Amino acid sequence: MNENYRLADMFLNVSEEERETWKIDNDNTADWALDKIKESREEYERFEKVAMAKIEQIKSVLDQERKKSDNETSFFESKLREYVETLKMKETKTQKTYALPSGKIVIKKDKSDFKINKDSVLENIKALEGYEDYIKVKEDLAWGDLKKNLVIDNGNIINKITGEVLEVEGLEVEVKAGKFEIKF
Template sequence: MDENFRLSDLFLNVEEEEKETWKIDNDNKADWALDKIKESSEEYERFERVAVNKINQIKVALDQEKKKMENEKSFFESKLREYIETVKMKETKTQKTYSLPAGKIIIKKDKSDFKIDKEKVLESIKVLEGYEDYIKVKEDLAWGDLKKNLIIDNENIINKITGEVIEVEGLDIEMKPGKFEIKF
């Protein structure tokens, strides 16, 4: 234990230039490095918990302010609705407007629009005569099926079934580097 204490003192007091040349060359140093990684991770997690708690407090305060704003807005909008019923508004086919220096009050008129469930409409329209032009047929690559029949050999993509080298625009080989992992 005393050796580990001296070892950590030595590592913690390493000058900046020496850090670049410092190496892990034995199990004690490797174990010490794992402890340092673990401590650093634990410190970050502690900091993250505090930050998340603070963020949640701010969100609660923001939600309260939003509710206050929405209540105030709703109150004044209802009073404006009452008021505009007493004045002459400019009217077009789709809306009524009333202009004031601070802004414009707009009442959009009711209108009919389509509500659609595309899957149900598609199934229904398939059986109707003369509506074929309104049905799209979408082509898509069956990548999962194709991939099962391909292998990578050096720099080539080969069809396992036919043995031929496949050269298709848009299909290339990507080298994904291995990963260094530490688990506790």
């Protein structure tokens, strides 16, 4: 085992060219490499836990400051609202404004808008006469059904039912590369 650790010291302190020529040529060296990977991952996990704890600590302090700011802002906004309600403000169709040197106080008026559940409205409007022009019919590909009848063979898409090679723009074969994994 000591020989393997000497190999590690040599490996980590050598040039890029020497790294490329270094090879794992037996089970002991392969097992040692797995240990090095495991140690590296464990060190990262330890570091990550410390960093996440620090992040949580900072988030907690930030959250306390946000609450403090929200309380202070809420207090002063309520006092400003009480004050401007006693004043004559510039008024438009959608808002009231009052200008001061440090900023402008804006009170937006209530606004009515539609709240819609499209599925419910669609079902109910179908029953009304004269509203047919407001209903759209949408085409969609039944991909799940089509896919069940397709197979990939030598990079070609074949229709299992007809046996024909299906060549359709927008449909092609994608090869997803295999993956090397190490599991502990």
